[in-house]
Amino acid sequence: MTENPKAYHYLGKARxxxxxxxxxxxxxxxxxxxxxxxxxHAKTVLSPYAHAKILGxxxxxxxALPGVVAVLEAKDLRTYKKPIVSRxxxxxxxxxxxxxxxxxxxxxxxxxxIAEDACLLxxxxxxxxxxxxxxxxxxxxxxxxxxxxxxxxxxxxMSDMHAAVEDKAAAxxxxxxxxxxxxxxxxxxxxxxxxxxxxxxxxxxxTSSVHQSYMEAHAVVAExxxxxxxxxxxxxxxxxxxxxxxxxxxxxxxxxxxIIKPMMIGGAFGAKYGILEPLVAAIALKLGQNVRMVFSRxxxxxxxxxxxxxxxxLKTGAKRDGSLTALAAKVFVDNGxxxxxxxxxxxxxxxxxxxWPNLDILAYEVHSHKSQAGAYRAPGAxxxxxxVESQMDEMARxxxxxxxxxxxxxxxxxxxxNGTGQxxxxxxxxxxxxxxxxxxxxxxxxxxxxxxxxIGIAIGGAxxxxxxxxxxxx
Numbered sequence: 001m002t003e004n005p006k007a008y009h010y011l012g013k014a015r016x017x018x019x020x021x022x023x024x025x026x027x028x029x030x031x032x033x034x035x036x037x038x039x040x041h042a043k044t045v046l047s048p049y050a051h052a053k054i055l056g057x058x059x060x061x062x063x064a065l066p067g068v069v070a071v072l073e074a075k076d077l078r079t080y081k082k083p084i085v086s087r088x089x090x091x092x093x094x095x096x097x098x099x100x101x102x103x104x105x106x107x108x109x110x111x112x113x114i115a116e117d118a119c120l121l122x123x124x125x126x127x128x129x130x131x132x133x134x135x136x137x138x139x140x141x142x143x144x145x146x147x148x149x150x151x152x153x154x155x156x157x158m159s160d161m162h163a164a165v166e167d168k169a170a171a172x173x174x175x176x177x178x179x180x181x182x183x184x185x186x187x188x189x190x191x192x193x194x195x196x197x198x199x200x201x202x203x204x205x206x207t208s209s210v211h212q213s214y215m216e217a218h219a220v221v222a223e224x225x226x227x228x229x230x231x232x233x234x235x236x237x238x239x240x241x242x243x244x245x246x247x248x249x250x251x252x253x254x255x256x257x258x259i260i261k262p263m264m265i266g267g268a269f270g271a272k273y274g275i276l277e278p279l280v281a282a283i284a285l286k287l288g289q290n291v292r293m294v295f296s297r298x299x300x301x302x303x304x305x306x307x308x309x310x311x312x313x314l315k316t317g318a319k320r321d322g323s324l325t326a327l328a329a330k331v332f333v334d335n336g337x338x339x340x341x342x343x344x345x346x347x348x349x350x351x352x353x354x355x356w357p358n359l360d361i362l363a364y365e366v367h368s369h370k371s372q373a374g375a376y377r378a379p380g381a382x383x384x385x386x387x388v389e390s391q392m393d394e395m396a397r398x399x400x401x402x403x404x405x406x407x408x409x410x411x412x413x414x415x416x417x418n419g420t421g422q423x424x425x426x427x428x429x430x431x432x433x434x435x436x437x438x439x440x441x442x443x444x445x446x447x448x449x450x451x452x453x454x455i456g457i458a459i460g461g462a463x464x465x466x467x468x469x470x471x472x473x474x
Contacts, residue, residue, distance in 0.1 A: 019264065031219035031236040031263040036290040039221070040069055042283055043115035043293070045105040045122050046302055047097035050133055050369035051144075052126040054096055054104065061121035062107055067114035070287060071122070072106045077282040079250050085152040086338045087305055087372035088246050091279045096129070098146075098337045099371045101302030108283060108291060131369050132178065135309055135334040138368045139176035146367040151180040151339060176332075180339055181365040185347050185420045188358030193326025197317025199398045205312045205387040209334065212307070212376050216266025217300040220276045221292045222284035230257030231281050236265050236272055243274040250278040251285065270375030275304055305374025308342055309334040312350065312387040322401050322409045326358040327351055329387075333380075335365050338372035344420060345380035350388050351419025353430075353459055354410040361419060378462035389458040404438045404457055411459070430459060 022028040059071040074080050074092035084090050084098075093104045105122055109115035130144035137143050194200055221234040230253060237243050240260040248255045258281075265272070276293055284291040295303070311332040317325040329350055333342045343363030351359050396403040411434060412418070414426035437443060437457055446455040 022264070028264045030216055030266055031221060031234055032216070032292075032294045034221050034234050034263060034292075036221060036223055036292075039290040039292055040108050040110065040287065041112040041115050041293070042106050042108045042280065042291050043112065043119050044092075044103040044279075044299070044303075045107070045119050045124065046299065047093065047100055047102045047104050047124075047126075049097055049126050049128055049131075050100045051129040051131045052097050053129060054093060055125040055127055057105060057125070058123040059105065061123075062118040065109075065114065065118045065121060067110040068107060068118045069110065069289075070108040070283075071118070072108065072283065072286065073104075077286055078252065079278065079282050082250055082252075083152055087336075087374075088274045088278060089250055090338075091250065091282060097126070099369050101299075101371055103279065103303065106279065106283060108287065112292075112294070133368050133370055135311055135332055135366055135368065138178040138334070138366050139332060139364070141177055143177050146178050146337060146369060147180070151367065176364055176366070178367045179364045180335075180367055181341065181343070183343050183347065183363040184361070185351065185363075186360040187417070187421060188326070188356075190326045190328045190358045190360045193358030194315075194317045194328075196319065197325045198320040199395060200315065200317045201391060201395050201398060202313075202315045203387075203391060203394065205314060205383075205390065207310050207383045207386065209309045209370075209373070210307045210376060211301055211304070212267075212269040212271040212374075214267025214269055214271065217295040217297055218272065218276050218304065219292075219294040220280040221290065222277075222280045223290050224284045224288055225257075228288075230254075230259065231285060232259040232261060233277050233281060234261045234263055235277055236268070237262055237274065237277070238265060238268040238270075239273045243277050246274040247278050247281050251281055269377050270379060271305055273374075303371060305336075305340075305372050307376035307379065308336070308340065308373035310342065310346065310380070310383040312346070312383065314350075314387050314391055316391050316395060318395055318399060320399060322399060322406050324354055324356055324410045327356045327361070328359075329361045331361065331363040332366050333364065334370070334373065335367055336370040336372040337367060339365060339367075340373045340375075340379075341365055342373070342380040342383075346384045347419045348422075349381055349384035349419060349461055352417070352424070353385075353388060353412060353461065354392070354407070355412055355416055359419070381460065381462040385458070385460045389460070393456075404434060404443070407457075407459065408434055408438070434459065 062071050074094045079091045093102050107115045107118040132138045132143045219236050223232045240262045244258045244260045248258045280293045313330040315328045331346050347361045347363050396406040411431050414428050415423050442455050
């Protein structure tokens with residue numbers, strides 16, 4: 001490839017944003033900006049409890065407030081008989097709440113302010129139930145069961161939108177409480193690999209749940225067909241086809257009767273796949289009127305789908321010359337109350353950056369009384385990368401080896417196995433970018449820095465789509 005910059009038609013040249021002018025002038029229309037004639041406004045009452053029975057709901061004061069059109073419970077909507085199997089299908093709570101922030105009642109009023117005031121007049125009588133909210137507690141034998149009768153059938157799992165890894169049943173390993181699914185990815189003989197190692201490192205890496213924190217909260221406007229032939233939704237979403245399918249399934253409609261019109265989106269990062277749309281659609285069809293719902297920032301934090309907390313127990317071995325011998329790991333993913341399934345993706349990357357002759361990864365999908373976990377910018381990839389790259393640095397220090405040369409000695413190339421045993425595509429180029437970074441002036445001059453400065457190199461990837469290296473300084 002020529003180095004002449006004039007040879008590039010697109011690379012290295014500024015390009016205007018397609019929607020830049022609309023955004024900087026304020027002309028861009030987001031879902032919360034969109035209005036229809038005779039539009040009503042909906043707000044939800046969210047549960048303050050992570051797990052509780054609903055003993056009674058008093059809506060009389062709210063209904064008496066001028067401007068209130070309707071106060072609706074789960075039994076009032078056409079979705080009532082549908083099973084609750086995911087956050088998207090948790091329209092309104094039925095009989096009990098399963099996570100703090102679960103919608104319990106919805107108020108529909110002539111203005112958003114009236115709806116908010118009416119929500120404060122609703123009295124819900126709760127009976128608190130045993131709660132498990134921490135991953136480490138959830139897996140203990142003594143912890144309460146989130147699903148005593150088993151997790152409901154998964155027919156609305158958004159993890160499929162993010163290159164979910166094919167499940168493999170765990171054939172061995174300890175059993176833990178509140179685990180709905182296990183996967184075991186293994187090859188070789190890890191015990192033999194550790195016996196051959198000159199250095200063995202065992203570490204535990206934990207990451208907390210992280211909300212995607214997009215600038216625009218969830219917002220939906222629903223317009224029912226005047227002749228009852230379906231519904232149109234104007235919404236902030238990154239997956240209009242998935243939302244169409246989910247709404248149609250929840251409401252018992254044909255997909256052709258659900259029209260999704262995505263609006264300008266103010267950020268999503270993996271989180272906008274239909275949380276509010278089924279609820280707002282059900283309200284609009286119930287009342288036969290246009291309805292808008294816009295989450296506040298606090299409602300969005302409480303009621304949506306953040307990235308999961310993950311615990312990775314990692315053991316690795318290497319010979320004195322830098323050859324890797326074995327990797328063994330346990331991965332615990334806190335899914336919240338419903339399933340999302342990050343374990344396969346975490347396993348794929350945890351064992352997929354370097355050539356491990358012997359590998360054994362056990363991945364557990366754990367449940368707790370929190371809102372369902374969701375995707376966030378390559379789900380599972382930051383957590384797996386944090387663990388294995390930290391481990392590689394620690395092992396390089398223990399072996400007194402250069403961390404880049406240590407990586408280059410073991411880095412995967414096209415055709416090598418990832419952590420689930422599947423081959424990487426040809427031409428992933430990971431070795432090439434590491435070699436390029438090795439020659440970077442920052443790395444070459446890393447021993448001649450000012451106090452409190454440092455240079456680091458790490459690699460990363462996501463779902464088989466790409467692998468990359470990065471160099472950072474501070």
